[in-house]
Every structure is written in structure tokens, then in C-alpha cells.
Amino acid sequence: MDDKHHTSKTVAVVGGGLCGALCACFFGKHGIKVHLFELRSDIRQQEVVVGRSINMALSKRGRDALNYVDCEDLIVKNGIPMYARMIHDLDTRTHPIPYGTSKDQHILSIDRRILNELLLTEADKYPNITIHFEHKFFSWDPDQKKAVFYDGNGERREFSNLDAIIGCDGSYSAVRNALMKFEKINFSQDYVPSHYMEFRIAPMNGEFAMETNHLHIWPRREFMLIALPNLDKSFTTTLFLPINIFNAIQTEDQLIDFFQTYFPDAIYFIGKKNIITNYFSSKPLPLISIKCAPHHSSSASMVILGDAAHAMQPFYAQGMNSSFEDCLILFEQLNAYNFDFKQAFLGYSEQRVANSHAIVDLSYYNYLEMRDHVSQTSYLVRKKVDNL
Numbered sequence: 001m002d003d004k005h006h007t008s009k010t011v012a013v014v015g016g017g018l019c020g021a022l023c024a025c026f027f028g029k030h031g032i033k034v035h036l037f038e039l040r041s042d043i044r045q046q047e048v049v050v051g052r053s054i055n056m057a058l059s060k061r062g063r064d065a066l067n068y069v070d071c072e073d074l075i076v077k078n079g080i081p082m083y084a085r086m087i088h089d090l091d092t093r094t095h096p097i098p099y100g101t102s103k104d105q106h107i108l109s110i111d112r113r114i115l116n117e118l119l120l121t122e123a124d125k126y127p128n129i130t131i132h133f134e135h136k137f138f139s140w141d142p143d144q145k146k147a148v149f150y151d152g153n154g155e156r157r158e159f160s161n162l163d164a165i166i167g168c169d170g171s172y173s174a175v176r177n178a179l180m181k182f183e184k185i186n187f188s189q190d191y192v193p194s195h196y197m198e199f200r201i202a203p204m205n206g207e208f209a210m211e212t213n214h215l216h217i218w219p220r221r222e223f224m225l226i227a228l229p230n231l232d233k234s235f236t237t238t239l240f241l242p243i244n245i246f247n248a249i250q251t252e253d254q255l256i257d258f259f260q261t262y263f264p265d266a267i268y269f270i271g272k273k274n275i276i277t278n279y280f281s282s283k284p285l286p287l288i289s290i291k292c293a294p295h296h297s298s299s300a301s302m303v304i305l306g307d308a309a310h311a312m313q314p315f316y317a318q319g320m321n322s323s324f325e326d327c328l329i330l331f332e333q334l335n336a337y338n339f340d341f342k343q344a345f346l347g348y349s350e351q352r353v354a355n356s357h358a359i360v361d362l363s364y365y366n367y368l369e370m371r372d373h374v375s376q377t378s379y380l381v382r383k384k385v386d387n388l
């Protein structure tokens with residue numbers, strides 16, 4: 001590797017979420033100068049982070065990418081292994097379905113915020129990475145190698161001498177919009193009727209209220225409830241439900257009736273009062289999937305990774321894992337082309353588009369499968385939750 005050659009380069013990584021923070025570490029490790037721009041203020045300084053607070057299932061492809069920048073062990077230490085799904089039937093009976101035959105076949109439950117904070121702290125450790133919080137990407141001029149951002153005070157901030165823009169700014173990516181001005185991009189987005197809302201199962205008598213090392217699932221044909229364990233012995237519980245049902249539940253009695261009919265044991269775990277308070281103080285959040293091709297512009301020195309390139313339904317639990325894998329594939333190409341950005345971005349896009357379309361489709365089919373094609377709980381249990 002020609003280290004001298006890459007250390008003279010500077011990139012802007014836009015988005016300090018899960019993918020952007022990790023991607024910055026990848027560039028940082030290779031000695032490339034990185035400006036990491038994040039729209040929000042530093043989540044490490046905030047008591048409450050507004051927005052998505054879900055915990056995530058981390059699996060092999062995500063862990064491989066974390067390993068590349070030597071932080072797999074750190075993240076694993078902050079996660080809880082889940083060796084099996086625990087299926088909650090309508091009659092409140094439960095039965096586990098193991099992920100494999102040995103204990104090393106497991107996925108990890110990790111809090112999104114903790115994961116994001118750890119990755120930002122890792123990025124901060126590289127002397128060649130500068131993080132700019134409260135910087136909203138606005139535009140990119142590849143000829144002048146100049147990007148424009150707006151800071152938290154609404155002030156225009158220009159950054160020059162950038163060799164590339166790496167867009168990791170999520171489903172509603174501004175970098176992807178900018179990319180479309182330079183490249184003929186095929187783009188599609190889909191919302192599904194299902195939305196999601198989170199609840200919390202608090203510890204009971206200082207212990208986990210349900211079996212700890214499991215991903216708990218209440219599969220109910222066109223909707224479901226899932227719960228993942230947290231380090232503080234709580235569970236984050238997510239209800240996926242078509243928006244028309246969310247809208248139809250208008251009163252406390254209707255809500256408790258609904259839970260009593262479909263998730264009777266969850267009432268005990270979450271608590272009636274908590275269900276009511278949480279439900280009527282939250283908004284159901286939408287689920288979007290995105291496909292685009294290509295994922296780059298060689299002439300404009302731009303590339304997009306993560307949800308910016310391929311947001312997907314969460315039912316395969318692969319959105320973040322695929323986003324992390326994007327970093328690995330990008331760096332496979334950068335290493336192969338000795339950090340020639342033009343060739344590496346093309347190689348990355350050629351490799352990644354088909355695979356990302358496939359996982360977006362699989363995630364969508366799994367959603368349809370869960371919603372429409374299931375008639376018996378036992379059948380549902382086997383078929384639908386295989387990938388969670």
C-alpha cells in the first residue's frame with residue numbers, strides 16, 4: 001500500500017449515525033484525513049436523544065466490519081447475546097427456537113444510542129478525524145472540491161480541498177439528492193402500511209422480567225410485537241402494526257382490549273398504565289425502503305453507503321448490518337485500487353447494488369409473508385421469524 005499517497009487525501013463523511021461513524025474509523029485507520037459531519041448535536045452530551053432509540057440485533061456481517069477497525073470486542077462487551085427467539089403464543093405459552101446448535105451461534109442485542117456513542121468515541125481517537133456536529137450537508141462542487149454545510153446557528157460553512165464525499169446520511173439522504181444531479185440514478189422508495197412504536201419492559205425485582213438471552217416475538221399474522229434485552233435489565237419492545245389499526249385505537253379501553261386480545265402476557269410485562277401512557281404520548285413511525293443504482297459518481301467523487309443507498313424493512317434485521325458491511329466492501333475496493341477513488345467507487349457500486357437490492361427485496365417479502373401468507377401461529381412461528 002502506498003501510504004504516502006492516501007495520507008495526502010481528505011474526505012468528507014456526511015452523517016455521524018451508525019454507518020458514518022464506522023466509515024470514518026475505516027478512513028481514519030488508513031491515515032486519510034476525515035471531516036465527519038453530523039446534523040445533530042453530540043449525542044454523548046445529551047440526556048435524552050430524540051428520534052429512534054431502538055436497540056438493534058447485530059450479526060456476523062456487522063461484526064466483521066467492526067473487527068476491521070478493532071472495535072468488535074468493545075461493542076460485543078456492550079451487547080447481550082441472544083441464543084434463541086422466544087415465541088409467545090396467543091395462549092401465553094412460550095417456546096424457544098434456537099439460532100443454532102452451539103452457543104457461538106447467536107446474535108447480539110445492542111442499544112442504538114450506546115453503539116453510536118461508542119463508534120463516535122472510537123472515531124474521536126484518530127488524530128486525523130475531525131467531527132463537526134450540528135452541520136447539515138447542503139451542496140457539493142466536485143470541480144472546486146468544495147462542500148457547503150449549514151451549522152446549528154444557520155451559518156453557511158464551506159469546506160474546501162475535499163477529495164470525495166461519502167454519504168452516510170440515512171434514508172432521506174441529502175448527499176443522494178446531490179448525487180442525482182451528477183449521475184443518472186434509478187431510484188425508488190416504498191412505504192409499507194405497517195408503522196412501529198416502542199414500549200419498555202422494566203426490570204422486575206431488579207432482574208430481567210423475561211428470559212434474558214432471547215429475542216422475544218409475539219407473531220400475530222399482520223402484526224407483531226418483539227422485545228430485545230438491554231444492559232439495564234429492561235427490554236425494548238417494539239409493536240409493528242398497520243397504520244389503520246394504530247389510527248383505529250382511540251381510547252384507553254380499545255388499547256387495552258387490543259393488547260388483551262393479541263398480547264395478553266405483554267400487558268403483565270409492560271404494565272397497563274405504561275402501555276396507555278406510552279401509546280398516547282408517542283407517534284407511530286413509518287417504515288421506508290429505498291433502492292437506487294448506481295451508488296456512486298466517479299466523475300463527481302461521490303459514494304453513498306448505508307440507508308442512504310438501501311434502506312430496508314427491519315424484518316430481516318439487516319439494515320445496520322448491511323450498512324456496516326458496505327464499509328468492508330468499499331475498503332476491499334479502495335485497497336484493491338490503491339485508494340484510487342474513481343475506480344474504487346465504481347467497483348464498490350458494481351459489487352453492492354445487486355446485493356443491496358436483494359436484501360431490500362428479501363426484507364420486503366418477509367414483511368408480506370408475515371402480513372398475508374400466514375394462517376396458523378405454529379406455521380407463522382417457523383416461517384416468519386426465521387431471520388429475526
Ligand code: FAD
Nearest residue numbers: 015017018019039057137169170306307317318319320321
Ligand atoms: P442512520 O442511522 O439514519 O444515520 C444517518 C445519520 O445522518 C443521522 O445521524 C442523521 O442525523 C445524519 N444526517 C441526516 N441528514 C444529514 C445531513 N443533511 N447532513 C449531515 N448529517 C445528516 N438494522 C439491523 O441491522 N438490525 C436490527 O435489529 C435493526 N432493527 C431496526 C428496527 C427498526 C424499527 C428500524 C426502523 C430499523 C432497524 N434496523 C436494523 C435498520 C437500521 O436502523 C439502519 O439500517 C441503520 O440505522 C442505518 O444506519 P445509517 O448510518 O445508514 O443511517
